[in-house]
Amino acid sequence: MSVHAVxxxxxxxxxxxxxxxxxxxxxxxxxxxTGMPPEVGxxxxxxxxxxxxxxxxxxxxxxPVVVADAGYGQxxxxxxxxxxxxxxxxxxxxxxxxxxxxxxxxxxxxxxxEQRLAPKADTADSPSTRSSTPSRTC
Numbered sequence: 001m002s003v004h005a006v007x008x009x010x011x012x013x014x015x016x017x018x019x020x021x022x023x024x025x026x027x028x029x030x031x032x033x034t035g036m037p038p039e040v041g042x043x044x045x046x047x048x049x050x051x052x053x054x055x056x057x058x059x060x061x062x063x064p065v066v067v068a069d070a071g072y073g074q075x076x077x078x079x080x081x082x083x084x085x086x087x088x089x090x091x092x093x094x095x096x097x098x099x100x101x102x103x104x105x106x107x108x109x110x111x112x113x114e115q116r117l118a119p120k121a122d123t124a125d126s127p128s129t130r131s132s133t134p135s136r137t138c
Contacts, residue, residue, distance in 0.1 A: 001052070002015065002102075003052045003053060004078060006067075010116070012110060012113065013081070014056060015052045017049075017051065018099075019043075019048060020036070020043070025042040034095055035094050035095040087101075087105045090102075
Protein backbone atom coordinates (compact mmCIF):
# COMPACT_ATOMS: atom_id res chain seq x y z
CA MET A 1 0.00 0.00 0.00
CA SER A 2 1.46 3.35 -0.93
CA VAL A 3 0.65 7.04 -0.78
CA HIS A 4 1.92 9.30 -3.57
CA ALA A 5 2.16 13.01 -4.19
CA VAL A 6 0.62 13.58 -7.63
CA UNK A 7 0.42 16.43 -10.10
CA UNK A 8 -0.71 16.66 -13.72
CA UNK A 9 2.80 15.72 -14.87
CA UNK A 10 4.33 13.44 -12.25
CA UNK A 11 3.92 11.35 -9.15
CA UNK A 12 6.23 10.40 -6.32
CA UNK A 13 5.76 7.75 -3.61
CA UNK A 14 5.83 9.36 -0.17
CA UNK A 15 5.32 6.33 2.06
CA UNK A 16 4.84 2.58 1.83
CA UNK A 17 3.18 -0.04 4.02
CA UNK A 18 3.49 -3.78 3.56
CA UNK A 19 0.15 -5.55 3.75
CA UNK A 20 0.50 -8.50 6.14
CA UNK A 21 -2.07 -11.27 5.59
CA UNK A 22 -4.19 -12.21 8.58
CA UNK A 23 -2.75 -15.75 8.66
CA UNK A 24 0.67 -14.25 9.40
CA UNK A 25 -0.57 -12.39 12.50
CA UNK A 26 -0.05 -15.33 14.85
CA UNK A 27 2.50 -17.41 12.93
CA UNK A 28 5.53 -16.80 15.16
CA UNK A 29 7.98 -19.05 13.26
CA UNK A 30 7.15 -17.37 9.93
CA UNK A 31 7.39 -13.90 11.45
CA UNK A 32 10.74 -14.69 13.06
CA UNK A 33 12.12 -16.23 9.87
CA THR A 34 11.22 -13.10 7.87
CA GLY A 35 12.40 -10.65 10.54
CA MET A 36 9.00 -9.02 10.93
CA PRO A 37 8.98 -6.73 13.98
CA PRO A 38 6.70 -7.89 16.82
CA GLU A 39 4.63 -4.68 16.74
CA VAL A 40 3.62 -5.26 13.09
CA GLY A 41 0.43 -7.20 12.53
CA UNK A 42 -2.44 -7.56 10.13
CA UNK A 43 -4.19 -4.32 9.18
CA UNK A 44 -6.78 -3.93 6.48
CA UNK A 45 -5.50 -2.02 3.45
CA UNK A 46 -7.82 0.90 4.09
CA UNK A 47 -6.49 1.14 7.66
CA UNK A 48 -2.91 1.08 6.38
CA UNK A 49 -3.81 3.98 4.09
CA UNK A 50 -5.28 6.01 6.96
CA UNK A 51 -2.27 5.21 9.19
CA UNK A 52 0.04 6.44 6.44
CA UNK A 53 -1.94 9.64 5.90
CA UNK A 54 -1.83 10.29 9.67
CA UNK A 55 1.94 9.79 9.66
CA UNK A 56 2.40 12.16 6.71
CA UNK A 57 0.19 14.75 8.45
CA UNK A 58 2.52 14.45 11.44
CA UNK A 59 5.36 15.42 9.11
CA UNK A 60 3.41 18.52 8.04
CA UNK A 61 2.29 16.99 4.73
CA UNK A 62 -1.48 17.38 4.65
CA UNK A 63 -2.86 16.76 1.15
CA PRO A 64 -5.63 19.02 -0.13
CA VAL A 65 -7.27 16.05 -1.88
CA VAL A 66 -7.01 12.29 -1.39
CA VAL A 67 -7.95 9.81 -4.08
CA ALA A 68 -7.89 6.05 -3.50
CA ASP A 69 -7.41 3.35 -6.09
CA ALA A 70 -9.98 0.75 -5.10
CA GLY A 71 -8.34 -1.79 -7.39
CA TYR A 72 -4.92 -1.43 -5.69
CA GLY A 73 -2.91 -0.94 -8.82
CA GLN A 74 -5.45 -1.57 -11.59
CA UNK A 75 -4.92 1.94 -12.97
CA UNK A 76 -3.10 1.61 -16.30
CA UNK A 77 -1.13 4.86 -15.77
CA UNK A 78 0.46 5.12 -11.28
CA UNK A 79 2.05 1.05 -13.43
CA UNK A 80 5.63 2.25 -14.13
CA UNK A 81 6.48 1.31 -10.55
CA UNK A 82 5.08 -2.20 -10.86
CA UNK A 83 5.94 -3.25 -14.38
CA UNK A 84 8.68 -0.90 -15.54
CA UNK A 85 10.69 -0.79 -12.33
CA UNK A 86 9.88 -4.18 -10.85
CA UNK A 87 7.93 -3.24 -7.73
CA UNK A 88 5.84 -6.38 -8.09
CA UNK A 89 8.87 -8.57 -8.83
CA UNK A 90 10.10 -8.78 -5.26
CA UNK A 91 10.45 -12.42 -4.30
CA UNK A 92 12.40 -12.04 -1.11
CA UNK A 93 11.18 -13.34 2.15
CA UNK A 94 12.32 -10.74 4.64
CA UNK A 95 10.93 -7.57 6.17
CA UNK A 96 14.15 -5.65 5.56
CA UNK A 97 14.47 -7.02 2.03
CA UNK A 98 11.03 -5.72 1.08
CA UNK A 99 11.83 -2.28 2.51
CA UNK A 100 15.15 -2.17 0.66
CA UNK A 101 13.37 -3.17 -2.56
CA UNK A 102 10.68 -0.46 -2.37
CA UNK A 103 13.32 2.12 -1.45
CA UNK A 104 15.35 1.30 -4.57
CA UNK A 105 12.24 1.23 -6.78
CA UNK A 106 11.22 4.62 -5.36
CA UNK A 107 14.69 6.07 -6.04
CA UNK A 108 14.63 4.74 -9.61
CA UNK A 109 11.14 6.18 -10.13
CA UNK A 110 12.23 9.58 -8.77
CA UNK A 111 15.25 9.59 -11.11
CA UNK A 112 13.17 8.69 -14.17
CA UNK A 113 10.54 11.28 -13.26
CA GLU A 114 13.21 13.96 -12.88
CA GLN A 115 14.72 13.02 -16.23
CA ARG A 116 11.33 13.02 -17.91
CA LEU A 117 10.48 16.47 -16.54
CA ALA A 118 13.90 18.10 -16.97
CA PRO A 119 14.06 20.85 -19.55
CA LYS A 120 15.76 19.89 -22.79
CA ALA A 121 19.45 20.66 -23.13
CA ASP A 122 20.23 24.19 -24.18
CA THR A 123 20.54 24.69 -27.92
CA ALA A 124 22.47 27.30 -29.84
CA ASP A 125 19.27 29.33 -30.24
CA SER A 126 18.23 29.27 -26.63
CA PRO A 127 18.62 32.48 -24.60
CA SER A 128 20.97 30.85 -22.09
CA THR A 129 23.58 30.04 -24.76
CA ARG A 130 23.35 33.20 -26.85
CA SER A 131 26.21 35.57 -26.43
CA SER A 132 25.42 38.94 -24.97
CA THR A 133 27.86 40.56 -27.40
CA PRO A 134 26.92 40.79 -31.01
CA SER A 135 28.97 38.61 -33.34
CA ARG A 136 31.21 40.22 -35.92
CA THR A 137 30.92 39.13 -39.46
CA CYS A 138 33.23 40.19 -42.28
